[in-house]
Amino acid sequence: MVIKGEALIREGQQVLANTYARNPILLVRGKGAQVWDSNGREYLDFVAGIAVCNLGHCHPKVVQALEEQAGQLIHCSNLYYNGPQVELARRLCEHSFGERVFFCNSGAEATEAAIKLARKYSKARYGPERYEIITMENSFHGRTMGALSATGQKKFHQGFDPLLPGFTYCPFDDLEAVTQAIGPRTCAVMVEPIQGEGGVILPSPDYLKGLKQLCNQTGLLLIYDEVQVGMGRTGRLFAYEHYDAPPHVMTLAKSLANGVPIGALVATNEVAEAFVPGDHASTFGGNPLATAAGCTVIDTLIEDGILENCEVMGRYLLQGLLGLKKRYAFIKAVRGKGLIIGCELEFEGKEIVESCLAKGVLINCTAGKVLRFIPPLIITREEIDILLETLNEVFAER
Numbered sequence: 457m458v459i460k461g462e463a464l465i466r467e468g469q470q471v472l473a474n475t476y477a478r479n480p481i482l483l484v485r486g487k488g489a490q491v492w493d494s495n496g497r498e499y500l501d502f503v504a505g506i507a508v509c510n511l512g513h514c515h516p517k518v519v520q521a522l523e524e525q526a527g528q529l530i531h532c533s534n535l536y537y538n539g540p541q542v543e544l545a546r547r548l549c550e551h552s553f554g555e556r557v558f559f560c561n562s563g564a565e566a567t568e569a570a571i572k573l574a575r576k577y578s579k580a581r582y583g584p585e586r587y588e589i590i591t592m593e594n595s596f597h598g599r600t601m602g603a604l605s606a607t608g609q610k611k612f613h614q615g616f617d618p619l620l621p622g623f624t625y626c627p628f629d630d631l632e633a634v635t636q637a638i639g640p641r642t643c644a645v646m647v648e649p650i651q652g653e654g655g656v657i658l659p660s661p662d663y664l665k666g667l668k669q670l671c672n673q674t675g676l677l678l679i680y681d682e683v684q685v686g687m688g689r690t691g692r693l694f695a696y697e698h699y700d701a702p703p704h705v706m707t708l709a710k711s712l713a714n715g716v717p718i719g720a721l722v723a724t725n726e727v728a729e730a731f732v733p734g735d736h737a738s739t740f741g742g743n744p745l746a747t748a749a750g751c752t753v754i755d756t757l758i759e760d761g762i763l764e765n766c767e768v769m770g771r772y773l774l775q776g777l778l779g780l781k782k783r784y785a786f787i788k789a790v791r792g793k794g795l796i797i798g799c800e801l802e803f804e805g806k807e808i809v810e811s812c813l814a815k816g817v818l819i820n821c822t823a824g825k826v827l828r829f830i831p832p833l834i835i836t837r838e839e840i841d842i843l844l845e846t847l848n849e850v851f852a853e854r
C-alpha cells in the first residue's frame with residue numbers, strides 16, 4: 457500500500473498537468489471531517505475540497521441519493537427534462553430571490569453564463585453598446601477566459617493576454633469608485649459578497665445594499681458570485697442574506713452537490729428571459745446525478761440543523777483564533793463569517809500549512825499570507841479544539 461501510494465504520486469508528477477503545487481499525499485477515503493491517505497494515515501480536514509464538501513465527506517444521505525440515481529439514470533442531456541434538475545431548480549428558487557436556473561458544471565462556467573446573460577439582457581433592453589461589467593480588484597471568478605478577464609487580479613492574468621474586453625475593476629467595498637466607474641457601456645456589476653480567494657475579505661455592512669441601490673438607479677444588473685460563500689458556508693443558505701440586498705443574478709457551484717461537479721446561474725424571471733433556445737448550453741449541465749445530490753444537499757442543510765451548527769461553530773472557531781492572535785504578534789488579523797474564516801499572518805503561510813499537514817490537520821492558505829479555514833459545516837467543537845491546539849503548537853515552533 458505504501459509503495460502503491462508513493463508510486464502513484466511519482467507517476468502523477470509525470471502524467472498530470474503541472475497546474476497545482478500539490479501536497480505529496482494521496483487521499484483514498486473520507487468520512488465526515490476526516491480523510492485518509494494511502495498509508496492509512498488520518499487527517500482532520502479544514503479544507504473540505506476547497507469549500508465543497510459542506511456536509512462532510514461521503515455524507516450518507518448524499519451517498520444514498522447518488523446510489524439510487526446512478527441505478528436509474530445518470531445522464532440524458534438537456535434535449536429532454538429530468539426530474540432531479542427540475543426539483544433542484546425549484547428548491548433554489550424557493551429559498552432565494554431567484555425564479556429561473558441555468559445549470560452547468562463549475563464555478564467558472566457559472567461566471568461565463570452570468571457574463572453572457574448580462575450582455576444579452578442589456579443589449580436587448582438598452583442597445584448594443586451596453587456590454588461592460590464592473591468587477592472588483594482582488595476578486596476571483598474562475599480560470600476560463602471570460603471568468604479570468606472578470607477576475608481583478610493581475611497575477612492570474614499573466615501570460616494569457618489578450619483578455620476578453622469589457623471589464624473594469626474597482627476597489628472592493630468602495631461604493632464611490634463604482635459610482636465613478638459607471639459609464640454608457642456599463643451593463644452590470646459583479647461581486648463576491650465576501651472575497652474568498654482574495655483573502656477572506658468582508659464588506660462593510662451597507663456595501664451590497666449600496667450597490668443594489670446604485671444598480672437599480674442606473675439600470676445595471678447586480679451579479680453575486682456565491683460560488684465559494686453560498687450553500688450555507690456563512691451560516692445562511694446564501695451569503696447575501698446577511699446583507700439584506702438580493703441581486704438580480706447569482707452564481708453557485710462548489711458545494712451545491714457536495715462534491716459532484718455542478719454549477720448554477722440563478723436569476724430573476726425578467727433577466728433570465730433574455731436567454732432563448734440556442735443562446736447558451738451545456739451537455740452535462742444539470743444532469744440527474746449531480747442534481748439529485750444537489751436536492752439532498754439543500755434538504756439536509758435546512759432540515760438537519762447544519763446552518764445553525766455552522767453559525768455556532770463559526771463563532772467558536774473565530775473566538776479560538778482571536779485567542780491565538782493575542783498570543784502571537786505575527787497574526788495580523790482574524791476575520792470571517794460562519795465557517796469561512798481567514799487568519800492573516802505577517803509572513804507567507806505555506807510552511808504553516810505544511811507543518812499542520814505533518815501533524816494530521818489539513819488547512820489552506822490563500823492570497824499568500826492568509827490561512828483559510830473552510831471545514832465541513834458539520835464540524836464539531838472537539839475537532840475545532842484539535843485544530844486550535846495544532847495551530848498553537850505550530851505557531852510556538854516558529
Ligand SMILES: Cc1ncc(COP(=O)(O)O)c(C=O)c1O
Binds near residue numbers: 598648710
Ligand atoms: C468566488 C469564486 N468564483 C468562481 C470560482 C471558480 O470555480 P471553479 O473552480 O469551479 O471553476 C471560484 C473558485 O475558487 C471562486 O472561489
